[in-house]
Amino acid sequence: MTTYLIKRARILGGEPTDLVLRDGVIAEIGLSTAPATDDTGEVVDAEGLIALPGLVDLHTHLREPGREDAETVETGTLAAALGGFTAVHAMANTDPVADTAGVVEQVWRLGREAGHCDVFPVGAVTVGLGGERLAEIGAMADSAARVRVFSDDGRCVSDAVLMRRALEYVKAFDGVIAQHAQEPRLTEDAQMNEGELSGRLGLRGWPGVAEEAIIARDCLLAAHVHSRLHVCHVSTAGSVEIVRWAKSKGWPVTAEACPHHLLLTDELAATYDPIYKVNPPLRSQADVEALRVGLADGTIDVVATDHAPHPHEDKDCEWQAAAFGMVGLETALSIVQQTMVDAGLLDWAGVAQRMSIKPAQIGRLSGHGRPIQVGEPAHMVLYDPAATRVIDSAETASLSRNTPYAGRELPGRVVATFLGGKATVLDGKPA
Numbered sequence: 001m002t003t004y005l006i007k008r009a010r011i012l013g014g015e016p017t018d019l020v021l022r023d024g025v026i027a028e029i030g031l032s033t034a035p036a037t038d039d040t041g042e043v044v045d046a047e048g049l050i051a052l053p054g055l056v057d058l059h060t061h062l063r064e065p066g067r068e069d070a071e072t073v074e075t076g077t078l079a080a081a082l083g084g085f086t087a088v089h090a091m092a093n094t095d096p097v098a099d100t101a102g103v104v105e106q107v108w109r110l111g112r113e114a115g116h117c118d119v120f121p122v123g124a125v126t127v128g129l130g131g132e133r134l135a136e137i138g139a140m141a142d143s144a145a146r147v148r149v150f151s152d153d154g155r156c157v158s159d160a161v162l163m164r165r166a167l168e169y170v171k172a173f174d175g176v177i178a179q180h181a182q183e184p185r186l187t188e189d190a191q192m193n194e195g196e197l198s199g200r201l202g203l204r205g206w207p208g209v210a211e212e213a214i215i216a217r218d219c220l221l222a223a224h225v226h227s228r229l230h231v232c233h234v235s236t237a238g239s240v241e242i243v244r245w246a247k248s249k250g251w252p253v254t255a256e257a258c259p260h261h262l263l264l265t266d267e268l269a270a271t272y273d274p275i276y277k278v279n280p281p282l283r284s285q286a287d288v289e290a291l292r293v294g295l296a297d298g299t300i301d302v303v304a305t306d307h308a309p310h311p312h313e314d315k316d317c318e319w320q321a322a323a324f325g326m327v328g329l330e331t332a333l334s335i336v337q338q339t340m341v342d343a344g345l346l347d348w349a350g351v352a353q354r355m356s357i358k359p360a361q362i363g364r365l366s367g368h369g370r371p372i373q374v375g376e377p378a379h380m381v382l383y384d385p386a387a388t389r390v391i392d393s394a395e396t397a398s399l400s401r402n403t404p405y406a407g408r409e410l411p412g413r414v415v416a417t418f419l420g421g422k423a424t425v426l427d428g429k430p431a
């Protein structure tokens with residue numbers, strides 16, 4: 001395995017120092033480190049670059065098996081590596097659904113074969129995401145994929161009895177239920193955030209209360225049965241308030257926000273361009289600001305991408321017919337820099353907490369989200385915060401191009417990503 005000498009990286013934005021990655025671990029840190037002496041050693045000039053622990057995504061749709069026209073484990077994990085990720089949780093809404101040990105092991109194996117980042121399959125909560133009976137949760141937990149996160153994401157576990165049973169079930173192995181909070185009756189045919197604009201555009205509204213009511217119920221259930229709840233893609237100010245209340249009680253609740261909800265608002269629906277159609281929908285500026293504050297003060301624990309690739313034909317159509325979702329792995333760190341770091345709300349240590357350390361803890365990944373210290377696994381990203389780039393939707397490793405940022409200039413650039421000491425990205429390109 002190649003030894004890397006990384007020169008003058010700023011760990012978590014601190015003073016420049018050198019690092020040696022050898023045999024899969026961080027072998028040395030300090031300006032006096034000797035250059036890599038063996039023939040296979042490679043020097044990486046990291047002047048001006050920030051070193052963060054490899055990013056961990058709690059919410060990625062890799063689409064395989066079933067929708068290999070939208071994404072595969074190979075292409076999705078390469079996009080992840082280019083975005084600085086070393087681990088992703090692959091959501092269960094595939095075809096077949098990841099509701100058995102067989103399917104989660106298949107996804108896990110495909111991730112190992114691709115080798116771009118570690119893939120941790122999410123298991124479905126209910127059979128076929130049908131919301132009627134529990135999936136083989138225990139078998140998935142005991143499988144080679146060692147599933148700890150369970151979610152019907154894309155659908156809400158709306159039945160309170162099933163949700164309670166699922167929360168009780170996962171306690172046995174310290175699992176967590178990640179809920180896509182969407183009250184189904186309140187969001188029938190909903191197309192965008194409910195408000196003055198939805199009325200004007202003639203699109204069926206999606207009220208914040210449809211999210212908030214489920215979050216409130218599930219926080220109460222999690223407290224009642226003393227089991228871990230994780231709230232996916234929080235999108236409203238009211239949801240932030242409810243999570244803050246649950247945490248003030250000491251309840252075992254964590255939450256995520258997506259980059260697009262930290263930046264974009266429902267005003268974009270006025271373009272009728274389905275590139276901005278997403279679930280949960282883009283909300284108001286006041287919601288965006290509440291999410292940023294919640295992420296800064298720790299109410300929202302993590303940033304998760306909800307990377308949701310869709311092929312051209314599912315997005316390039318009328319708003320009402322278009323699929324929900326946006327790709328996000330390759331732009332997540334840039335959006336967090338723009339909305340949180342450049343805005344003075346988070347420092348780079350805070351970014352590492354919310355994009356690596358905390359998501360690894362929630363997913364119970366012992367080998368990821370570790371501090372950049374000697375002896376730790378060499379999962380790391382080198383990032384240039386001073387760079388800028390204009391997003392070109394054609395320049396992506398993902399099979400799908402449904403980025404809402406095409407043509408926008410974003411700050412920052414991932415220069416290198418290391419997975420267990422192996423470079424997956426160098427000079428901003430696949431290694």
Ligand SMILES: [Zn+2]
Nearest residue numbers: 153154180232
């Ligand atoms: Zn979802």
